[in-house]
Amino acid sequence: HNGHVWSTISPLLGVTDTAEPPMYPADPWHKVVFHRVPIMQPGVLPSDRDFVREVAKRNQLPGTQYRIGNVRFLLERNKVPREEVTVRVDFIEQEDARRFLRDGIFLFGSHCRATRYMPR
Structure with missing residues (x-):
């Protein structure tokens, strides 16, 4: 897989070295959605x-x-959101995501409900 990726991007980067750099898949992120997050200044995230x-x-x-x-x-x-917004946060640590899914989160003075992110 690395060879295919490298052969595609090396010409774009103008790289003539034939040695392929190591490539590792990104660590999976644990995605959580926080609902009804207050906005401190209307219309400004x-x-x-x-x-x-x-x-x-x-x-x-x-x-x-x-x-x-x-x-x-x-x-x-x-x-433009006026008072609240929904936010997706990608956590690196699964335990952080689990904690907030279980307990919710406090943001900008309010307790916000958390759900697991489900792509559309």
Whole structure:
């Protein structure tokens, strides 16, 4: 599999070296959706960095910047959220995901329900 990937991207990168670099599949992320997450300023979403800080501060999750792989605000097309939003968080550690699925999460002063992410 690596050979096919490398033969495809090496010309695009202008690489002439024939040695293939090692490639490893990404670690699986454990995706959780948090519902009814309050927005502190109507119509303005927090940055991913501020969101991760809030998760760490309110939920005793040390080293959060290394434990959350991705944050995605799930929005309807062309609709600006006014008071609350749904957020998908990809956790690196399965135990973190399980904890929040079991207990929910505190974000921006509210307890938010959590469900497992199911792609459409």
